[in-house]
Amino acid sequence: MSQSSTQAASSQTGGVGNDRHFASTLKRFVQGGSLILLTYLVLYAIYGVLEPRALESYAIAALMNNTAPLALAAAGLTFVILSRGFDLSLAGVISICNVTLAVWPMEGPGGALASVLLCLAIGGFVGAINGILVAWFQLQSIAATLATMIICQGVALVILDAPGGYVAEWIVYEMTDRLWGVIPVSGLVVLAVLGVWMILRRTGFGTAIYAVGADEQAAALSGVRVQHVRFGAYVCAGLLYGLAGFMLSAQTATGIPTSGAPLLLLSFAAVALGGTSLAGGSGGLFASVIGAATLTLLQKVLFSAGISSFYTGMFQGVVLILAVVFSVTMSRIGAKQ
Amino acid sequence: MTVAGDQQDKQMSLSQTGDQRKSSRVSRETISAISVAVLCVILLLGARFVSPSLGSWSQVETVLVLGSFLIVLSFGQGLVILTGGLDLSLPAVVTLGGILATNWVGATDPGAWYLLIVVLLICAGVGLVSAIGIVWLRVPPFIMTLAMSIIVSSALLGYTRGTPRGGAPEVALALMKSKMLGMPTPILFVIAFIIIAALFQSRSVPGRYLYAIGTNADAARIAGVPVVLMQILPYVISATCAGLVGIMLVGYSNGATLRMGDDYLLPSIAAVVIGGSSILGGRGTFLGTVGGALLLTTLGTIISAIGLQIGLRTIIEGAVVLIALLLLRDELFQKLGSLWR
Amino acid sequence: MQDKTEAAGVKLQAELHAQGQAELHAQGLSKSYGATVALEHADIGLRAGEVHALLGENGAGKSTLVRILSGVTTPDAGQMLLDGQAYAPRSIMEARKRQVATAFQELSLVPNLSVAHNLVLPNFVRSRFGLVSKAGVLEKGQQILARHGLERIDPAMEVSRLPLSERQRIEIVRAIANAGRVLILDEPTASLTETDWLFDQLEQAKARGVAILYISHRLAEVRQICTAATVLRNGRSIRSVSLDDTTDADIFEMMVGHRIERKRQRREGVVAGQTPRLQVGGLSGHGLDDVSFEIRPGEVLGIAALEGQGQQALFRSLAGLLPLPAGAVKIDGKPASYRGPRQALRFASGVSFLPEERKTEGILSGLSAATNIVLPFLPRIATLGLTSWKGELKSASAPAREVEMDERYLTFNIENLSGGNQQKALMGRTLATGARTLLLFDPTRGVDVGTKESIYAAIRRFADAGGSVLFYSSELPEIVQLADRCVVLYGGRVFDTFTGDQIDEQRLVAAMIGHSETRAA
Amino acid sequence: QDKEKFKVYLSLSYSGNAWQSEAANIVKALAATPPYNETVELIEVISGTDPQAQISAYESMIDAGADGIVSFPISSTALNRTIKRGCDEGVLFFMYDATVTESCAYNVSYISSGFGENSAQALVNELGGKGKIFLSRGVPGNSVDKRHTDGAMHIFNQYPEIEVVAEYYSYWDDRTTQQETAKALAAHPDVDGIWAQAGEYGAVQALLDAGDRLVPMTGENSAGFRLALADPDMQAKGLRGVSAGSPPAQAGYAFKLMMEILTGQREQEAMNIEYPLPWVPADTVKICEGDIYEDGCNVFPSSRVPSSFVSEVLSQELLPEVNIESALNGTPVEGATIQPLPAEIIEAANEPGINCTRCEAPADLYKLTKVEPTVQ
């Protein structure tokens, strides 16, 4: 009896092996960001046709500069969403970092280093608070981070009550410049973050984030320290928001106490566009970054296509829905196989 | 363990067959609804320390009138959250309701109350479109409603060419500006709304179905709940409520702007969550949400009376929300519950 | 108080010393969740190289005891000794460090990770740079699987893609791999139809000197592998006994507090001659291959099959959950055209489905047991579109009586009920829908003997009143006891059909593994 | 130039209120008025309230070969680098109402014309130098709001018996003003006066909601407020005050200036240009009969415009080509042609951080230009 049942089971796994292979390839294609990358490249090609100057290195760099803050914020958010949480505090963190850099500018490369560390510290601190509230005090993440976001917005307004101040020139010029006139520095920063993610992904923590996001209870019973992992996810997110604030300041060169707010919903859209599931446990940073880049690029494409700006919103909304429907359908086909 | 002890044990357990464990009589949601209400009253009374005129009946009236928008709006948001979704299109639909009420109804025939019903139907249609995207196309609610929000806002911009016109329809004015039985009509209206909405959510058949879907849609389907219909319903109700809020706002301030709904998105979510609902769905009561909405509005009136710079006021506001959340935690109630016992 | 427990501790230690080889010993364990007392002064002792059974009704506190032993929950009171040393794990990893490992009832595999990753969680194999080495993890996973006779499972396969039974096996393998001293298995056979593999593994572990705690509701199985048993009732340990000197009846009595008489439930003559209530003709697809049969009013038809022979697809398609590419279903002679369980409930005389997985498809956690029961016919009990809490309770009490469920439990949040009472509530709901055809997929999975008897009785009463039942069970004795007729599925086909006295375990087993010579004459 | 049409972009930070759309409509109407209808291609771009989005929009416009950009800038500093790049490529930047600190852009704005201090003094005069007042401010963290409030506080601080009992943010919006004022009234029902930025009509409504008592107040240019100031009923309830503030007409003025420079009719280096502060005390409010401001009329009746309509959108002196329909719909006036602007332009004072960087504000930054103090 045992023999034949094992046989039956093994033939079952064997028989569907090929389909499964195809399905998992498809799933990886959607969730690993290849789909959104393809979308991005197609969109860029259209943009290049509509606006030949878009292919010059200056325009590419400008686009990169524009993309970097959103991309970094979305990347940070991905950490939290992977672990099945929400994080609204990004708006607050970015605002605080921005006004801090504008009120206390530090010149030179040393100053820039100090500034970046300061932003990371601010983001890490807020992330740690979020992490404690969510992991140990068991608050609902959307509510806890809403509260921290409001508080952070207040802190930003206390530091600077009206737009003003100047971000250090070294940061403003070097961080938005091109290396050897070609490679945009902001792009390198994003790449560096992705590099760190590739490493992190391969640590126990990286795997644990996915485990916690997919099934918290099972992860806990498997020995994963769920609370620590959650905490870590919020801290990592905070650090990236800090970096996003830094890059935003480099671009706008000034302090705006509410500068983080416009990035809030866009970051969520970028993450979802990248195919990361809001239910946790699947997706990745790379896809979110490309998702953010796509959102930024889409505006450019709509501009150069000459769409009346009264209606650009409609196109954006429809594209957002179509992109997600497409990736959902692909995943469903994958799951069906 | 001795044999004698064994024997004794056996006898004892034979005589008392069943276990004596009880369920806690008061549900978690009821407790949190009550505590939010208590917190609200404490805030109101405590407000006297901020300004002697606060904590009076007139402040309560102000809170109720200003809170009515949030209460109506968070009913819809609460239903959506109950089924495990989230409605980000509320601001745009509020604006849609307001703009249609002024630009169309107000500008063509301010007395035509029946046109307002058409306005509400149009808003409901927006909800229906969101729901279709979510249920059939499997777009996550977050994205679908966000996209709808962008689309509706853009359509409104195009429709008005940027300039909202016209005044409020007469019904809207009558609803928000008149007095009945010595009380501002909006207060009576919102009380009636609360009663109906609370009955709907906790006692009606569709309301019970929504809870079932929120806890486990698969199981609800097998139990014979019309899952698809019930997944669509909250979005439609939510959009209709948002349209109603748009009309109320138009009646309140006799005009519409293209961003009139924007300030209500996060508060509508916050009211629901502070009121004890789970963002994952399946748990929460409307009375809790009402408490949450009133708490936020009360806090707003008090905060604006504090003579501090805006940054510090914002910090205080966030801190109070955080403290409320910490106080309303389950764990705390469990501890209290075990002390009670 | 302090003195007393300390004194008890010393006494316990001395006792253990005397016994010489005791491995894990717990005394006076108590745990309550809010108002619910899950465990009250429970004692248990495990010996190296022995398989010790933990018996008890649903909700007796078995899993709670397991969670305490494995460090998931900390007890409110009580103490534990492992190898003569104090043992008070505060996390699952602390327990694992002391070489105590558990296969949990609710399975603890992370669905989106591979089998190998799950097996090594949370300590991965690291490469030279301190990063997780995927190849290393896979290799180690492969080794663990091979060591435990599961070479056929691909270590790189994502767990969510495996059938429940394979997941259960991996859960067990992981526990065995980590259990140097104490192995705890909480209902390891709940989704396994055969036990040979598991018992093989347990013999090996026993030989290594591991102490094993084994929980199961199947007494036959327990007698096969265990030598001693502890019985829990309502959170208390009633007694620890040697299984050789104890009869089944004694054990049942200890578990439920009174004797259970096993009646032969099967009726001899089946109502024939009426039009069939359910006719299935040529169902194919999703693993099914030309399946046909019919059920008459008053008839209980059992389905016997090994795992994965298509029974799931059969039930789901009849319930309206899974459209099949080919085949026809008629109910009361009318071609079934429903889509979804809701329409199925209303179609002709109605079809009602009791799903396989209680947690994911059965209960609506967060709602009361009463609401769970009345949900399918809510509109019927509403007045003016409004329901009332009292009305729900009232309407739920008849179904509750039908399955002998204590009405007290109706007010409970269903997730706080034991598995057995949850199952009773679901069974009550399935009956109360008013449908005349029931599709019961493993209706007694993971429930205790007392509950089983209640469910059998309810099924029988339903059939006697002219209802039709199609049921699948992973336990053959159940089919033997309950079915008027039995269809054996093999490879998605109807391999054989048995009627009345032909239904006995040997014949069924033979047919289930495809032995055609035993085909009923 | 042998190019047939000038490519001009109108870049809005769309906030969807009457002010923004009137400003845009005026520009659109002018661009459709001969001879500009032949010589200008005007493209409207709405980028939202996010500076990053406007930076991106400017970049796109520069890349698309813009000749000029007329814009309401979202931030006074964030856009500087992109503007500088545009200037280097020969693009003319004309900012209206809000300003930028980049010196290569032209700022056309009333900000330096003393709205805050003049309206505050007018309120103090009405109140006889004492009383409890509300400050209904604009958007938190906004530099224009801060400039106005600083100017007002400069005056209020000189009168120890003036007590600011509540200060709230109205986001320059009627509805928000109404709600925030209602909240403040709950705490201070005995308020004596209100100093308000845009959205002032909401404050009037909140007072009416709370009871039948109005108080002296100053606010900006909404039709609702101006009509209320002239309404005998309202006056009887205690409404007095001044209507002054930000005029959408600035956009038209900025556009015409830019076109004169583009077409070579005028030589002008980039500079800060002051648009005069509209100033309409209650006793000078006069309702217009026709389509334009003539015979000293300065507000349109409620049958023609919504209460949120910003009245200071026309100017017989600077924008004789357009009428109220242009402001509402962006349509040109039949038969009108573009008239040249007066040759003289007023240079605006330095406002550090608002229209210049690292510059000195004049010593008499908060000097009164429209009213004299009547109380001590």
Ligand SMILES: Nc1ncnc2c1ncn2[C@@H]1O[C@H](COP(=O)(O)OP(=O)(O)OP(=O)(O)O)[C@@H](O)[C@H]1O
């Ligand atoms: N986390 C919890 N919160 C509240 N009550 C709980 C919790 N866990 C268990 N219980 C309750 O404690 C009691 C004992 O549960 P336990 O899971 O130990 O039973 P069991 O003997 O394992 O039952 P089964 O055979 O169904 O698995 C039950 O009444 C259960 O409802």
Ligand SMILES: Nc1ncnc2c1ncn2[C@@H]1O[C@H](COP(=O)(O)OP(=O)(O)OP(=O)(O)O)[C@@H](O)[C@H]1O
């Ligand atoms: N929805 C489906 N889509 C595709 N194939 C399916 C589907 N459901 C079942 N199958 C396939 O049909 C065959 C029979 O599976 P089924 O789950 O019905 O058997 P089972 O005995 O209930 O399994 P188990 O006891 O392991 O749960 C399997 O090979 C399975 O992969």
Ligand SMILES: [Mg+2]
């Ligand atoms: Mg158990």
Ligand SMILES: [Mg+2]
């Ligand atoms: Mg099965």
